[in-house]
Amino acid sequence: MLAHAGVDRYALAERVMLLPTSMAERLEARYARLWARVGRLLVDVRRDARALWLRGYEEEAEDRWARRLPWHAPEEVSAEPEEGLHTPVPALEPQWLSALVEVHGGAPSDAALDMALACLEDEGLFGCEAALALTRWRVWPRARRARVSRERLAQRARAVFGRFPELAARAAVAWVRATGRAAEGELLLALREGLLHPDADVRFECALCLRDEEGLLAAEEATDLERAAEARRALAEVGSVRLLARMASRGDADFAITVLRRLPTQAPPGTLSALLAVSDRVEGSLAEALHAWAQARPFAELSAEERALWADWALARLARLPAEDALRFLGWAAADSGAHAVEETRAFVSAVAESLAREPPSRRASRFPDLAFSRFLTLVDAEDARWLHTWVHEAPCTEPLLAAVLSLPSRARWGEALAPAQGARLLMALWAGAGRERLLAPLAKAVRAWSGGGQQGVFIGVVWERFQAHPDERADLLVAFAPWRTALWERQQAAEPDAVVSFQTWWPVDAPEQLPSHVDALVREAPLEDLSRRLPPVWSAAEARVDAWPRCTSLAVSSAAAVLSGGVRRGVDALDADAEHFLSWFPGFRERVLAASPTSSEQGDSRDFLGDIEVDVRLMREQLERKRQREDQAREDALRRMVEASRQRDLERQRELMARQVEAAPPRLDVELTPPRAPLVLLNPGGPLEPLDMEVCFPEGRLRTLLDYTRLLKSLSVNNDAMAVFEAHGLSVATWTSEATAWGALLTRRMELALRFGALFQGPWA
Incomplete structure (x- = not known):
């Protein structure tokens, strides 16, 4: 109190002795009132300190509060005890001690862990105890994630190591974890001595830091499941073969999963067989954990022995797992491009197939x-x-x-x-x-x-x-x-270069609405001389499709008819027969189009295209009619020329005959002598006659029928005496000329009569 009043610390003792009695009593009363509050605080400190490792918390708390109490406060100011200790100057020591006790328990709350991390800032016992508590094996992973100050932690661990020899092993553990380095010298000696410590937890901590296999194997058999799991993790990290043997013989799923999570990439020999042995006897076959571990090494890079073990496991176990697991393992086994050539990959493919088949x-x-x-x-x-x-x-x-x-x-x-x-x-x-x-x-x-x-x-x-x-x-x-x-x-x-073959191949199998496009491809660019070969398949296709698809078929026929009409109008004689066939075929097709009902897909097109086809029909018919007229006229002209030529030849023959007769006649005296005539050759048709041969064309003439006219001309061609022939038929040169002219005109008008005349004249005569 005197120090707070400004008295020099070296003069405190003398100053106390010189205090008046009344002043001493007042100061002592004030001290008693404030220290009573500290006494209640020390009760909590004393209770919690018994659960901690370090000693001297009560004395340290006294010293801390002796410096912190408001000794200078006036006497008349009174307040509740808690106000003097907690409100103006909060009492953190009980909270720190309570948090440290909870952290030492191994499962602290987040608030307790934060309090312990804050306590680490203290320079005294609280900071040292925090260093020991935060580095316990159950707590250290969380403290490390909380980004504890490793440098301060190492300093506090060193302080404990120097001040408390009985806690040297535990302080060495804290230093190793804080620095992440291997212990050396006296720290290493402390850890080795800690392997024989009476406290099982200290022995385990030292074994963890030293990676001592014997100590860890002993902890692995402990009844504390959490400690056993931590020991397995540590042993797995160093690749303990003895741990793998234990796992293969009696390990369960938790055992194997714990080991799998810490196994190094280059696992010791026998690791895979031990893991697969556990997989064979546990539910789920450790699929997820095995897959996570296996991904560290590509399947194609494994040894042949390891791939064979995986393949056997895939066929025996993976095929019975959910398809999700099987597909995941196949992804690993086939991830490398070289895996396609690995025979064992087939086992994973078969396992996936069987697994999917069971779903x-x-x-x-x-x-x-x-x-x-x-x-x-x-x-x-x-x-x-x-x-x-x-x-x-x-x-x-x-x-x-x-x-x-x-x-x-x-x-x-x-x-x-x-x-x-x-x-x-x-x-x-x-x-x-x-x-x-x-x-x-x-x-x-x-x-x-x-x-x-x-x-x-x-x-x-x-x-x-x-x-x-x-x-x-x-x-x-x-x-x-x-x-x-x-x-x-x-x-x-x-x-297939042949368009007809392509058309015949496709139209029966293609969609009916595609028939117009097939017909268009067949005839649109076709050579005119090849149309006669291409058109008949179109009519056949139309016959087959018209009843079910009238409008599509009509459109197809319209395309072909347009091309045919164009060829006919260009005067391609080879298409006349096709045009005649189409003209005779179209009426029936037209009736079928009108009678059929369009399909639903044809409803959008209101046209049946018959009008377009009929235009081409009219054009073809007119063209064919004009061509027939020209041919008839040509035939008439040819026949007329033939008859005229024949008549001219007959007249010439008659004149020559008469001239020869005049020259051959002897000179006339008083009596005219008539030279003897050659016998007349009479002819009859050698073939069958037709009604047209006997039709009376000139009732009042001498050559009344076609047979009479043809016989006369035939007789003139085989007899030299034209006059005798005329006389035999009752004709003179004048009447012959008249009737021949009439017959020539008649044959020009009547084509069928002219055709029969040619056939009769060229036929056999007897």
Whole structure:
């Protein structure tokens, strides 16, 4: 109190002796009143200090409060005890001690841990006790995460080591944990002596710092499960073979998981067999922990013995685990590009297939969008593909499985060179076999939804090969892969130069609404000389489709008719027969179009295109009629020229004959002598006669019928005496000229009579 009043510390004793009695009594009364409050505080300090390692907290608290109490306060100021100690100057010692006791217990609350960290700032016993408490093995992980001041912690540990020899081992533990360095010299000696300490917790702490296998193995058998687990972790970090042997013989799931989390990357020999031995006898097979540990080393880099152990485990245990675990392990086994060549990887693929097969379809379908399942698809072979064929016919699995197969090239970041071809192979594997009709709609939907970019060509290639090799599947292929129809058609044209063959191949299997495009491709750019070969397949296709698809078929026929009409109007004679056939065929086709009801997909087009076809029909008919008229006129002109030439030849022959007769006649005397005539040759037709031959054309003439006219001309051609022939038929030169002119005009008008005349004249005569 005198010191607070400003008295020099060296004069305190003399000053006390000189105090007047009354003053001494007043000061003593004030001291007693304040120190009573400290006494109550020391009760709490004394109670908590018994649970701590260091001693002297009561004396330290007295010294601290002797310096902190308000001795200078006036006497008349009175307050409750707690106010003097807690409100103006809060009493932290009880709180610190309580927090340190809780931290020493090993499971402190966050508030207690924060209080202990704050206590570490104290220069006295509280800071040293905090260093010991915060570095206990149960507390140190949390203190380290709280970013404790390691430098101050090491200082406090050194202070304990120097002041309290009985706690040297525990102080050495605190220093090792604070610095993270191995102990040396007297600290190392203290830790080794601590291995024989009577306190089991101190022995364990020293064994942890020294990584002493014997001490840790002893702790591993302790009834304290938390201490046993910490010992296993420490032994696992150093790769204790004896620990692995214990785990293999009697370890449970917790034992194995604890070890797995601390095993080094280069685990000691026998680690894998010990872990798999535990996996074989515990539920869940340690799948998650094993996978986390296995990822440290790629499967392809393991030794052949280790890969064989993993493969056996995959077939025996992994196949019975959930598909999520199986897919995760397959991802590890096939992660490296070299794993595709590792034979043992096949075991993981088979395990995934069996694991997926055991799941309900709905759960199995939920796996298909995952990247892990895409990796599985990349590695599936023909044997495992049978599962895919089974799953694709299950309602929940159909669409997601088809989408996974189609998207395989774009999703697989491993084995990029293999993914497109593998996806195409799997697609055809799903396509082949029974039940294909149930896949058409889902597959068409998946193809429309997938944008494969540059990878589409591989899929289109296998579809095209299937299209060529299996004619009975072509219609289904064009339905399922409708978005690729154009690409398939281009391949058809490149592979088959004959347009008729391509048309005959496609129109029966393609969608009915595509018939106009097929017909257009067949006839639009066709050479005119080849149209006669290309048009009949069009009419046959129209006959087959008109009743069900009248408007599409009518449009197709309209395209072909327009091309045919154009060729006919250009004067291509080879198309006349095709035009005649079409003109006779079209009326029946027209009636069928009018009688048929358009399909729902045709309702949007209100035209039946018959009007367009009828325009081409009229143009073709007019062109053919004009051509016939020109041909008839040409034939009439030719016949007229022939008759005129024949008549001219007859007249010339008659004049020559008469001239020869005049020259040959002897000179006339008084009596005219008549030279003898050659016998007249009479002719009759050698073939059958027709009614047209006997038709009376000139009732009043001598040559009344075609037979009479033809016989006269035939007789003139075989007899030299034209006059005798005329006389035999009752004609003179004048009457012959008149009737020949009349017959020439008649034959020009009547084409059938002219044709019969030619046939009769050229036929046999007897």
